[in-house]
Amino acid sequence: MSTLKDIKCGQTVNVKKVDGEGAIRRRIMDMGITRGCEIFVRKVAPFGDPIEINVRGYELSLRKEDAKMIIVE
Template structure:
């Protein structure tokens, strides 16, 4: 498996969510936004310094700060680079 955190993916890559780390409101917020294990997402845009990162999942766009993206462990599935 090629597991890494969400912030390390490049624009155009697809991934499957494996785990959402952390506790409390930050973790709950990510889960409520659809970052649940098994969901497939794609990285649509990434700012030059890596903050924020834009994703598409479950038919909608989501933007996360680098700190939030580091809480999501994903399996990279490939995609356009």
């Protein structure tokens, strides 16, 4: 399984599952990242943190720690 952290710049993926527990998982889901939604990776910082994505029509920046909780296909 691949995570959002492993996806390269310019690729589009679909969310398969959001891992994590409690408040962190809820925060990710409140940002609109839920199972089945489409994510486009716009930019990745030189050292990989943060990752800029486009989800549900808006731009969002995620830390690597949050991105590795998002399982994609």
